[in-house]
Amino acid sequence: MTLEERMARHRQSVDRALDRILPAADQQPSRLHQSMRYTVLAEGKRVRPVLTLICGEMFAAPSAPLVSAGAAVEMVHASSLILDDLPCMDDAALRRGRPSNHLAFGESTALLAALGLLNLAFATLASLPSPAVPSERAGEAATVLAGAIGSSGLIAGQVVDLEAGESVTDLKTLEFIHSHKTGRLFIAAAELGAILGRARPRERQAVARFAKNLGLAFQITDDLLDATGDVATLGKDVRQDKGRTTFATLCGVEGARSLSHELIDHAVSALEPLGRRGAPLQDLAETIRDRHA
Template sequence: MNLKTYLAETKSLIEDFLKMYFRQTGEPEVLFDAMRYSLFAGGKRIRPILCLTAYETCGGVGTDILPQACALELIHTYSLIHDDLPAMDNDDLRRGKPTNHKVYGDAMAILAGDGLLTESFRMFTTVAGDSGITKNILPAIKELASSAGLYGMVAGQALDIISEGKTPDKTTLEFIHKNKTAALLKTSVRLGGILYGAQKPEMSALSDYGEAIGLAFQVVDDILDVTGTTEELGKPQGSDDSKDKMTYPAMYGIERSKEIARELITRGLESAEFFKGKAMWLKEIANYLLKRTN
């Protein structure tokens, strides 16, 4: 099996679970429609894929933690809906489609994001396979809440907004990127280990891997915002520059940013070596994240 097939098959498991979970609607129906609109807008599902892959690397069966892995996608989607709002990044296009608030209005977009975030924690408590993971749910939820909230993604998003138009500096730039994007990606990897019950050496390797590829992911995003096209990105090209965002290209230039991304992926690959032959997909995904075009 090659990486393309592995990603497609794993993504299919995730899509099937999400569609099954949201097959029923509720009232008001427009709220559920707004949630589904963004959730099924064509994302890569890289966060749940990383979670499943890390769990399998530790020795587990990925389908046993589908609810926990898919909960990550609900949180990611909520963050995108809120990011796109006029009070935040004010974007009209996401994944090649009108952003949520452009279709459902600002208020319903906010509530759709709220609904996805809250439902993610209910989904996270669902047991799909091996009931042995139940004992690991509490520390896993604590990890997830930390990385998605005040000590992770939300903090990064706040500083991202505050720093618009300011001269880039290394400390602020790293804080934004490590928290706004890398924190949830790192946690996606760590959750696979936590849910499996991995020991300290395994968790250390997963943490180092997740931190490195998570930061590299955002550096590549910064680069693509400059070098990609609107068609490739599914959102307006150059949006970071138009908002005067603090980015790696703004701080270091394109070529040095590419070097930094490569260095981070190399660090991630070195960390994955801890798992030897079991790390194949972790390594393949790391290289894929470096070479992606959207």
């Protein structure tokens, strides 16, 4: 199976799981459930859950719980997209090719949908225990996810991003923001796969380092696409960072591109302890490199 086929299969499994886990659109309160489904099930790259699934398969994690864990990661991601787009945050109008959640459902429903998704992600991890997944492993997964989200993870990145606003002028702050806003959830996505596959500490460390570098590289390619792409292709507002510092504005398009390549090289080196088993992750990294080739 080619990586493309494998990724498509993973995306499909995750989408099916999300459809099953999310309350039905006609279940009361239906407007809330529609709002939750609207952002999660919209067309997306599903790169985080794909990372969970690839890592889990590397360590022969049991399939159904692995897909559920991937779905939990994607719900957290979708929750963060809804919140980022709110008027008091980035005030964005377009997301995943459609009006952002609060424009479609109103601000209060969007906010409650984001909370509902975060909560459902934890409910999903709490429901993992089974003969194939001992409770302590599900608990470890919840600890990792909560760490990635919390006030030293995703939320910290968003706070610093909002506080810095348009005044970010150094690479260090920009890296802090994105290693928290993007990197931490990438790391958790990879670690969840490793945890469910009972990877050894060394192996888990390797996929975490891989994911950290991949996440930042992924963010930089997003910035590059924002600087050079168009709305129709990306499905979200472009140049919305106008006036705001991105890797592209700070390092220039060429500088950002070479930083991204460097990070992908780091990601690939991190896989060394895994030997040939790391090949699927190496392939994944190359697809990120190709995004802005």
